[in-house]
Amino acid sequence: MPNCLSWCPASLVGMPLTVVLAEPLGVRAGRSEGKRSSHGRKIRGRRILKDGHCATISPVRLLKLNAGGHLPLRAAVARGQAVSDGRSDHTIKARGKCMSYEIDFLPVGEGSGDAIVIRYGDGGTNNWLHVVDGGSTGTAKTIIEHIEKYYPGYYINNMVLSHADNDHAAGLVGVMERFRVDHLWMNRPWLYADQILHHFHGNFTLQGLINDIKVRHPYLVELEDLALSKGTQIHDVFQGQEIGKFTVLAPTRERYINSIPDFGKTPDRKTTAATDSGGFPFLKALLEQGKKLLEDWNIETLATNTVTSASNESSVVQYAALDGDTVLLTADVGPLGLTEAADYGAARGLSRATRIQVPHHGSRHNVTPAVLDRWLGPKLPHDAYVGTAICSVGSTKTDYPRAQVINAFMRRGFKVYSTRTKWISWYQGGGHPNSSPAQAEVFADEVEGV
Numbered sequence: 001m002p003n004c005l006s007w008c009p010a011s012l013v014g015m016p017l018t019v020v021l022a023e024p025l026g027v028r029a030g031r032s033e034g035k036r037s038s039h040g041r042k043i044r045g046r047r048i049l050k051d052g053h054c055a056t057i058s059p060v061r062l063l064k065l066n067a068g069g070h071l072p073l074r075a076a077v078a079r080g081q082a083v084s085d086g087r088s089d090h091t092i093k094a095r096g097k098c099m100s101y102e103i104d105f106l107p108v109g110e111g112s113g114d115a116i117v118i119r120y121g122d123g124g125t126n127n128w129l130h131v132v133d134g135g136s137t138g139t140a141k142t143i144i145e146h147i148e149k150y151y152p153g154y155y156i157n158n159m160v161l162s163h164a165d166n167d168h169a170a171g172l173v174g175v176m177e178r179f180r181v182d183h184l185w186m187n188r189p190w191l192y193a194d195q196i197l198h199h200f201h202g203n204f205t206l207q208g209l210i211n212d213i214k215v216r217h218p219y220l221v222e223l224e225d226l227a228l229s230k231g232t233q234i235h236d237v238f239q240g241q242e243i244g245k246f247t248v249l250a251p252t253r254e255r256y257i258n259s260i261p262d263f264g265k266t267p268d269r270k271t272t273a274a275t276d277s278g279g280f281p282f283l284k285a286l287l288e289q290g291k292k293l294l295e296d297w298n299i300e301t302l303a304t305n306t307v308t309s310a311s312n313e314s315s316v317v318q319y320a321a322l323d324g325d326t327v328l329l330t331a332d333v334g335p336l337g338l339t340e341a342a343d344y345g346a347a348r349g350l351s352r353a354t355r356i357q358v359p360h361h362g363s364r365h366n367v368t369p370a371v372l373d374r375w376l377g378p379k380l381p382h383d384a385y386v387g388t389a390i391c392s393v394g395s396t397k398t399d400y401p402r403a404q405v406i407n408a409f410m411r412r413g414f415k416v417y418s419t420r421t422k423w424i425s426w427y428q429g430g431g432h433p434n435s436s437p438a439q440a441e442v443f444a445d446e447v448e449g450v
Helices: 139-150 166-178 189-200 206-216 218-230 253-262 281-290 335-347 369-376 403-411
Strands: 044-050 053-057 062-066 069-072 101-105 115-121 127-134 156-160 181-185 233-235 246-250 292-294 317-322 325-329 355-357 387-391 414-418 423-428 446-448
Touching: 101 139, 115 139, 127 139, 127 166, 139 166, 156 166, 166 181, 166 218, 181 218, 189 206, 189 253, 206 218, 218 233, 246 335, 317 335, 325 423, 335 369, 369 403, 387 423, 403 414, 403 446
Parallel strands: 127 156, 156 181, 181 233, 325 355, 355 387, 387 414
Antiparallel strands: 044 053, 044 423, 062 069, 101 115, 101 423, 115 127, 246 317, 292 446, 317 325
16 A cells, blocks of 8 residues: 555645545556544644744644545554665664654755755664755855754765756765765766767767866766765666665666767767757747746646756656655656656656655756656646645746746645745654744746747
8 A cells, every 4th residue: 555645734724625645656546535634733844944044834644544534644654765875873862753854955046956955864863864966166055054053963974966967066065075975976977988989970089088078077076086085985876776765766877878968068979969958048038028828727838748958857866755755856857857767666666756846946848747647646626735845946036936837736736835045844853943834836827938
């Protein structure tokens, strides 16, 4: 039986609410409706930090009993499988018998990027620190201060770089300089130069291609050099690998290698045209201002066939079950990688995630209705609630996440929360102190039309 869990904000206590249960990926099971129990014990929450203050919404864990409704669940639930290379010797006072965790999405300044700090424990004295991406260079200070404030004395068990874009990689350099890091998980495209050399029709020797790719990826080279100097183990990161409690769902090794010639930081291949293009952002902005579309709950205008860059599609997709909470971290992945991840998750018998990172800062080019149906489930009534989604958005990116994307998540029962100038945290257990309510994005009647 899958983990039958849903999450209901405490602010909705006593209000009619359709509660939808998590189901296995790829399965279209019948759904039941019922009223949320108003007497359930609050045992979960998510918090944000805005202008120095945290915020929280506390949900109730529910178990389906019959078609008529739901009741609070206190039984033990499935836990992720720890691996030896993610083990920590951190010791702090246990926060109860159940696993506790925080997944903190930190602000990244004016630009785009991701910076995620994760702490989880086993209910005893063992705790792990797991950092995913580091934003741009200036974000390193934000990450360091966050760890030193909330996790003093910790080192980083696992550091994961989702992909090679600067707004994900650069900040990790400063973080690695400051903290001990046991394991660095990142893909280095130059290691596969011998397998892609034929795409360049003799324009490079093997060593010449390796050197060229390294020059185009200075932050990856710097991370590699730091890791080697500090004794950090470096791992390639592909589908099926286990990183502490997290399982890698994408990319496959084969697809990653095949996509390298199309990365924006790889020399132009000669066999086919590169697919990774920066485009004309100013022209696109003008076009978007001049054309808008109207949506309502029953009208969805999200494109059914869209693509993102090869580099984005190479992003590492991670999935974890933390004390029954199913979490999906997507970085900048697009429809190709999300479909690959869903196929692998279905083969592994994983449940759909109820806590999801919105891909690529809420871009319309990274999700389609079909992909969202795979991961979130089908469209639901207005009052349905399945889970929450967090979007890493720069403080000046007022047009992100895209309204089409927010609406699409909401139709499928997911409230969307954006970081901008604050940090947002999913948590179980004590969480971080000092909190006030978080504010979700609202449904938009007018959306982007280009």
